[in-house]
Structure formats: structure tokens, C-alpha cells
Amino acid sequence: MIEHPEPPADTAAAFDTAATLTLASELRVVLGQLIRQVREVGTVGDLTPSQKAVLRRLEVGGPSTMSTLARLEGVRPQSMGATVAVLDAAGLVSGSTDPRDGRKTVLSLTESAVQQFTTGRLAREDWLFHAMQTELTATEQQQLASSIVLLRRLLRAS
Structure with missing residues (x-):
């Protein structure tokens, strides 16, 4: 049996079920769009x-x-x-x-493949860096950094 951790202590202030469902849907869509955008940058050739x-x-x-x-x-x-x-x-x-x-x-x-992976990874990180620098304020960048902890916690959910 899978044990689920206790919800955070501040559940009284939590969204209602409908709002949480909407948030889950919006998060899925936005993450999918972001992943597709990042993948378009620095791809490894024209591969299947x-x-x-x-x-x-x-x-x-x-x-x-x-x-x-x-x-x-x-x-x-x-x-x-x-x-x-x-x-x-x-x-x-x-x-x-x-x-x-x-x-x-x-x-x-091969060494060529390793170099292409490295180049592609650097291009994707550069795109993200530039997007964060130009599109987000310093406060928004801090909020994004805080949200990474929450996203990691979601990854651990069963």
C-alpha cells in the first residue's frame, strides 16, 4: 500500500477542489508548452x-x-x-x-554525439537564462526559484 504524506499544515487556506483542478490543468498545459519550446532550441539533428x-x-x-x-x-x-x-x-x-x-x-x-548533446544542452540553458533575464523581474525570478522546490515535491507524489 502506498502511504501518502500528510498535507501541508495550512490546508485551511488551500484552494477548493475546483480551483485545484483548474490549477492542475493549467500547470500541465504550461509545462508542456515550455518543454516543447526548450526542446526546439539546440536539438540533436533531424532525428525521430x-x-x-x-x-x-x-x-x-x-x-x-x-x-x-x-x-x-x-x-x-x-x-x-x-x-x-x-x-x-x-x-x-x-x-x-x-x-x-x-x-x-x-x-x-561517439564523441560527435557527446558534443552535440553538450552544445544542445548549453543552447537550451542559454535560451532559458535569456528568457528569465528579459521576461522576469528579480522578484519573479525569486518566485520561480521558490516554485522549483514545490515542483520537486510534486514529482515525489505517488
Whole structure:
């Protein structure tokens, strides 16, 4: 059974249910729009969502075999093979023999892919920095900083 933490002590001053539902809807829409806007800045080439997902898995999880990537992404190994072939042809992934099992190939990001991720990440952070500097007052920036704590708490909710 999942235990839910006690609500904050100031629930008497909390929004009513209808207002909370409206807030949840507006938050979902705004966060979705912000995520799409940030993703448009500094993207890694003209890749499909499945290709981007493989690159993200390799960036976050490190080198992996084709079968592991297929399992994690919920696709057949043949489908993963086609995805990886495109990434390999684009110079974004490379394969090497698995030292524990010479029959397997371990895939990893190439230096080019790592640089593109770094460049894209920096471009997205620069866009956010510039937007906050030009669109928000110092007080609003402080409010945004405070809201990050609340958003993290929402992420922990079950």
C-alpha cells in the first residue's frame, strides 16, 4: 500500500477542489508548452523520437547492448537494429565487442554525439537564462526559484 504524506499544515487556506483542478490543468498545459519550446532550441539533428530515445538512454545509462536497448525501449531487437543503424550511419553511435561476451556488441555514443548533446544542452540553458533575464523581474525570478522546490515535491507524489 502506498502511504501518502500528510498535507501541508495550512490546508485551511488551500484552494477548493475546483480551483485545484483548474490549477492542475493549467500547470500541465504550461509545462508542456515550455518543454516543447526548450526542446526546439539546440536539438540533436533531424532525428525521430525513437532515435532520440536511444541516444538519451546511452547518454544517461552509458554503453549498452542492442538487446538491452530494445528491452528498455519496449521494441523488438530487429526494430532496434534499424534505429541503431541510422544512428551509426550518422556517426552518433559506435559499437565495440563486449569484453565479457565476444558475440555481443556494446553500443556507445561517439564523441560527435557527446558534443552535440553538450552544445544542445548549453543552447537550451542559454535560451532559458535569456528568457528569465528579459521576461522576469528579480522578484519573479525569486518566485520561480521558490516554485522549483514545490515542483520537486510534486514529482515525489505517488
